[in-house]
Amino acid sequence: MIDAPGAAFQEKAVKINVANFSGKPDYSHNYNTASVAKVKEFVAENTKMLQAAENKYTVPLEVIASILWVESKCGKVTGKYHVASVYMSVLLASEPDYVQQSLDLVMYNNHYDESERDSLRGLVEKRANKKSTWALGELKAMQEIEKRGVMNVATLHGSWAGAFGFPQFLPSSYHRWAVDGDADGTIDLYNMADAAHSIGNYLKVNGWGTKQAQKKASVHHYNNSDAYVDCVLRLAKKITEQPPTKKTVKKSKKKASRKSVKKSSMRRRR
Numbered sequence: 001m002i003d004a005p006g007a008a009f010q011e012k013a014v015k016i017n018v019a020n021f022s023g024k025p026d027y028s029h030n031y032n033t034a035s036v037a038k039v040k041e042f043v044a045e046n047t048k049m050l051q052a053a054e055n056k057y058t059v060p061l062e063v064i065a066s067i068l069w070v071e072s073k074c075g076k077v078t079g080k081y082h083v084a085s086v087y088m089s090v091l092l093a094s095e096p097d098y099v100q101q102s103l104d105l106v107m108y109n110n111h112y113d114e115s116e117r118d119s120l121r122g123l124v125e126k127r128a129n130k131k132s133t134w135a136l137g138e139l140k141a142m143q144e145i146e147k148r149g150v151m152n153v154a155t156l157h158g159s160w161a162g163a164f165g166f167p168q169f170l171p172s173s174y175h176r177w178a179v180d181g182d183a184d185g186t187i188d189l190y191n192m193a194d195a196a197h198s199i200g201n202y203l204k205v206n207g208w209g210t211k212q213a214q215k216k217a218s219v220h221h222y223n224n225s226d227a228y229v230d231c232v233l234r235l236a237k238k239i240t241e242q243p244p245t246k247k248t249v250k251k252s253k254k255k256a257s258r259k260s261v262k263k264s265s266m267r268r269r270r
Contacts (some may be wrong), residue, residue: 062240088135180197
């Protein structure tokens with residue numbers, strides 16, 4: 001993977017992965033009026049596929065759609081970082097120079113006083129060591145995926161955390177919980193059916209149940225941020241309370257029809 005096309009040291013990814021624990025994420029833009037409308041349109045366009053995933057894993061389709069929206073805007077934003085490069089770079093996070101850079105970033109982002117630097121250094125060093133070990137584990141997961149011959153992991157691009165595909169799975173998550181949603185014999189997280197079923201499988205295996213505490217714990221396993229959990233469940237609730245209107249469904253059908261005509265036209269040109 002070191003010789004893979006696009007492989008390069010990602011200094012930014014090193015600093016973000018180590019320093020992001022100190023920030024307070026804001027997910028509120030994911031459940032504003034505009035976002036809710038777009039997710040409802042996505043649900044209207046993909047109801048049959050999402051319902052199949054819900055039926056199989058007992059995870060509401062609104063929750064699956066919400067995660068797809070928060071993670072990749074339902075497949076439209078999947079990340080530009082070279083995944084192997086992210087992990088190979090984060091392996092070096094515990095090196096003194098990068099610990100110092102991460103510490104500087106934590107100090108700057110949180111407006112800490114210089115007198116607090118020494119007390120924060122231990123936290124940053126611990127975080128850097130943890131992330132370095134984590135990166136090694138994800139590289140091993142990438143090797144396992146490569147051995148299975150299901151994809152060319154050397155060309156994968158994703159987020160600064162090394163997550164990829166529509167559901168933004170880590171390589172270890174793909175290895176454990178990704179599934180073939182459309183029964184075509186392959187598991188492709190850039191395929192919406194595979195992505196939706198993989199999210200359903202992930203949440204079900206990791207404790208999704210009828211109780212609110214089980215739901216929160218399951219989503220927290222997906223992303224260990226309380227703000228993320230609140231965002232996903234709040235967005236799902238908004239979709240449930242405001243199901244797609246006839247106007248939205250009609251608009252979605254027209255959009256799907258235009259896509260079909262466009263594809264047919266492109267095939268004729270070929």
